[in-house]
Amino acid sequence: xxxxxxxxxxxxxxxxxxxxxxxxxxxxxxxxxxxxxxxxxxxxxxxxxxxxxxxxxxxxxxxxxxxxxxxxxxxxxxxxxxxxxxxxxxxxxxxxxxxxxxxxxxxxxxxxxxxxxxxxxxxxxxxxxxxxxxxxxxxxxxxxxxxxxxxxxxxxxxxxxxxxxxxxxxxxxxxxxxxxxxxxxxxxxxxxxxxxxxxxxxxxxxxxxxxxxxxxxxxxxxxxxxxxxxxxxxxxxxxxxxx
Numbered sequence: 001x002x003x004x005x006x007x008x009x010x011x012x013x014x015x016x017x018x019x020x021x022x023x024x025x026x027x028x029x030x031x032x033x034x035x036x037x038x039x040x041x042x043x044x045x046x047x048x049x050x051x052x053x054x055x056x057x058x059x060x061x062x063x064x065x066x067x068x069x070x071x072x073x074x075x076x077x078x079x080x081x082x083x084x085x086x087x088x089x090x091x092x093x094x095x096x097x098x099x100x101x102x103x104x105x106x107x108x109x110x111x112x113x114x115x116x117x118x119x120x121x122x123x124x125x126x127x128x129x130x131x132x133x134x135x136x137x138x139x140x141x142x143x144x145x146x147x148x149x150x151x152x153x154x155x156x157x158x159x160x161x162x163x164x165x166x167x168x169x170x171x172x173x174x175x176x177x178x179x180x181x182x183x184x185x186x187x188x189x190x191x192x193x194x195x196x197x198x199x200x201x202x203x204x205x206x207x208x209x210x211x212x213x214x215x216x217x218x219x220x221x222x223x224x225x226x227x228x229x230x231x232x233x234x235x236x237x238x239x240x241x242x243x
Contacts, residue, residue, distance in 0.1 A: 031077050031093065031112070031114060032053060032055075032077035032078055032079040032089075032110055032111070032112055032114075032179070033053055033054055033055040033077035033078070033079070033114075034053065035053060035079050035089050035092075035093075037079075037081060037085045037086070037088050037089040037092070038051045038052055038053035038079040038080060038081065038085075039051065039052045039079075039080040039081055039082050039085070039107060039188070039217060040052075040217055040218060040219070040220040041187060041188075041217070041218070042218060043218070044187060044188070044189070044212075046188075047190065047207070050220060051079075051220075052079060052080040052188050052207055053077075053078065053079035053080070054077070054078060054079075054205075054206065054207075055075055055076065055077045055078070055114075056075065056076050056078070056193050056195070056204040056205065056206060057074070057075040057204075058072060058073070058074060058075075058195050058201075058202020058203070058204060059072075059073045059202065060072050060073070060197075060200045060201065060202045062120065062200075063199060063200050069120055070120050070121065070197055070198050070199055070200040071118055071119070071120050071197060071200050072116075072118070072119050072120075072123060072195055072196065072197035072200045072201070072202055073116070073117040073118040073119070074113055074115060074116040074117065074118075074119060074123055074195050074202075075113070075114055075115040075116075076111055076112060076113045076114065076126060076193060076195055076206075077111070077112050077114050078109075078110065078111045078112070078193070078206045078207065079110055080107050080108065080109050080110070080188045080207060081107065081108040081110065082107065082214075082216075082217040083102070083104070083105060083106065083107075085108075085217075086099045086108040086110065086181075087099040089110075090146070090149070093149075094146075094148055094149045094179075096148050097146055097147065097148040097149050098146075098147075099146065100141050100144060100146065100181060100183075101140070101141070102139055102140050102141045102183040103139050103140035103141075103183065103185065105185055105214060106139040106140060106141070106183040106184060106185050106214070107139075107183060107184055107185070107186070107187065107188065107214050108141070108181055108182075108183050109128075109181060109182050109183065109184065109188065109207075109208065109209070110179050110180070110181050111126065111128060111179070111180045111181075111193070111206065112149070112150060112176065112177055112178070112179045112180060113126060113150075113152075113171060113176060113177040113195065114176055115176075116171060116172070116173045116174065116175060116176075117173060118173055119170075119171065119172060119173055119197045120197060120200075121170055121197065121198060122168070122169075122170025122171050122172050122197060123168060123170065123171040123177075123195060123196070123197050124167065124168055124169075124170055124171075124196055124197055124198055125165060125166065125167050125168065125194070125195075125196040126165075126166050126168075126177065126180060126193070126194070126195055126196070127163045127164065127165045127166070127193065127194045127196070128163060128164045128191065128192070128193050128206055128208050129162060129163045129191045129192040129193070129194075129208060130162060130163060130164070130191055130208040130209050131162070131209075131211075132161055132162055133211065134186075134208070134209040134210070134211070135159060135160075135161055135162075137184050137185070137186045137209045137210075137211065138159055138182060138183070138184055138209065139182070139183035139184045139185050140183060141181065141182050141183035142157075142158075142159050142182055143157040143158060143159050143164045143165070143166060143180065143181070143182045144157050144180075144181060144182070145157065145166070145177070145178035145179065145180050145181065146178055146179045146180075146181060147178065149178045149179040150175075150176040150177045150178040150179060151171075151175045151176050151177075151178075152168055152169075152171045152175055152176065152177050152178065153177075153178050154166040154167055154168055154177070154178070154180065155167050155168060155169055157180070159182065164182055164208075166180045170197075184209045184214075185213060185214055186209050186210050186211060186212060186213055186214055187210050187212040187213070187214050188207040188208060188209065188210060189207060189208065189209070189210035189212070190205055190206075190207055191205070191206060191207060191208035192204070192205065192206065193205070193206035
């Protein structure tokens, strides 16, 4: 019995598309610094091969006077997410956590203190810089944190003139912060981050709001290649089915 091309056409397409997108799903999850869900922006460009993600480690030795030593040795991770991708990240890394609502077309900016080797009296603040004009570029979500994503919630979270600041009662070694977030309808750009244990503070590079309006995410090359490969496979299969 000969099976017509029309009979196999749509089942074959569904199999091809399902297989293609199945291959696109990450098989191993990671934190903010290496998440495959991070915003891909070759025009920016994202500092990690086009992805807006990374980490910052600081190590500030004990400060005097000896009676009141203060130090901080910690790592913070960060990533930016196109609309809808932050919830995908949470589903993979923190099942049960819910992404705060953001406006249509807004990028989610996420930061987390993930590793504290030493902190005396404890990590009391994380701040992320931005230009003065960028204060008006925050989106519908002002600095806050996401429940079920870490052991320490901030006491306060505020957007100041040149930085977003999250303050803690004091996060001890071995603990983590919640994921700290805000949103913006603008792409990210390189900026500064500070991790502080009272007066002991370490700084380095992260990303924050720019003045470049977010217009959508370009598919990363690996994803685009898989899609094209899947489409090509479907077309080849349909041609064989017609023969």
